[in-house]
Amino acid sequence: MMEDRILLAHGSGGKVSHRLIDDLFMKAFTDPTLNRQDDAAVVEGGARIAFTTDSYVVKPIFFPGGDIGKLAVCGTVNDLAMSGATPKYISAAFIIEEGFPFTDLKTIVDSMAKTAEAAGVAIVTGDTKVVERGGADQIFINTAGVGILPGHAEVSASNISPGDAVILSGSIGDHGIAVMSTREGLSFRTAIESDCAPLNGLVAALFESGASVKALRDPTRGGLAGTLNEFAAQSGVSLNVDETAVPIKAQVNGACEMLGLDPYHVANEGKVVAVVAADDAEKAVAAMRTNEYGREAAIIGAASEGKPRVYVKTMVGTTRILDMLIGEQLPRIC
């Protein structure tokens, strides 16, 4: 049954979020493109274009390795890249609390411009709303994005077959821990920086390798566990992950232990999970390692026939089921 009121868990990227999407939005907005539930909508426009949106409510708005502006550009660039599209155009819509320091807005806007330039996308349209003091917490940014789909791109979370290889581009949990460690009320501080980065170049390198790419997703809210469970569910396969192959920084592991978190559930903003045909896996990894954001790319597992579940072989040789987060881990991570 649905809850009466919106809970923080409804924004978590976990099970409660999925229920909200399935029970409310997918029922109300019955469009076949929306129904695919990929990261960006692919719409006809002469050429095929991809279209996506995300709002950013991260708190604090400045954190090691980035800020809400950089995040807002990277997040939408990455959603387009994950659909196989070449990101081209970005919108920028601000909801700002009255009294917000202008210098902070300038820093954020400059960060967006710099990130857009680095990613090779143009910010072409925008909007600004201001609400009274207390009407919003500092600043929220929505970015929507449009990308062009080249002929080769036919990636979807529902395309995975038994035997396919699962590749991860680098260490997990960096963004979530960077944000959490600076958030008020948490007294420790790690040296971890957010991995926030535009991944379109990395994805382009992967496609240029000629590998048969089945599915792509950036494991943001809900973490690696969320992405793998979505893949398993939408393709109807088991995914088997080797824990020893998944890079986790020592400081991230330490912070997760202190906070009682599973790093597989912690958000990333500069990582990609790519599923490719088994025969192409080595070539895909080699191509990804040529990009600055894929230096640590590695095969972390494979798909097999079976229940749509994710199994992790632990360092001690046992196997655990890696489930999706139920509700909210910590809100406002992106």
Add this chain to the structure above:
Amino acid sequence: MMEDRILLAHGSGGKVSHRLIDDLFMKAFTDPTLNRQDDAAVVEGGARIAFTTDSYVVKPIFFPGGDIGKLAVCGTVNDLAMSGATPKYISAAFIIEEGFPFTDLKTIVDSMAKTAEAAGVAIVTGDTKVVERGGADQIFINTAGVGILPGHAEVSASNISPGDAVILSGSIGDHGIAVMSTREGLSFRTAIESDCAPLNGLVAALFESGASVKALRDPTRGGLAGTLNEFAAQSGVSLNVDETAVPIKAQVNGACEMLGLDPYHVANEGKVVAVVAADDAEKAVAAMRTNEYGREAAIIGAASEGKPRVYVKTMVGTTRILDMLIGEQLPRIC
């Protein structure tokens, strides 16, 4: 000089808003498409497509004649239509305060779906963020939109020439007064309903008439005065408006008098200002009147050589300069 902090006036659509856009955003995001400052970005994508975004923070979220969801779909459909595009695809991104009633969210989402269907657009992608209690005021919605530009469409606020006719589709001030009259703290209540409506059909009828359409804009924040001043400034012409030709409902006039507002500054959400070649004006008006949202369409003035200003000939025969709003009239009208 720029202010240190964001003021409500920065979101008003008036002069302070324009300064924020010019001094901050246009300097940071130096894209030639963005620089045109039309309602939607026109981007290349095989076919030419239009791309726009708007966040909606209206308070109260339910008001006579509509709700935040209907407004969010109409507003973005209308921005696309004003660029001459046929609206096709909409995104829907929600920022929701923890504790928001689920039934209200359902009402809003259903309203969006119904409005999208009526407008003939598909909601193809979305996002949901939830912030903690007090982190946002109930619910904010961002919609971005993509439309296809037919060959004939070359409309821009900078295309107006001396002699062109200015057409208004109907009465002004209805949306703003409907929202203000229900807002907490204002004790009167009018029978006025918001004019919130999708205008793509009306614009299509105008184009089908074969009239040479120079500029189109929906006079939302900043009202009719804002739109006319933008037209005058961007085209470098004077605009001369005949007050007796501008329809204003008696209740709207009465409410404006009570509140000390000029109806020319009050927001509309279902009206269009169209500038067409003088010879096509009658045919354009006739075509607009065939659409349910253009029954009261009328020529209200004309462009002439002169300073980029808006002059209103009043009912008593005098002429006044109609200026843009300086700051915020009442915040959160859309």
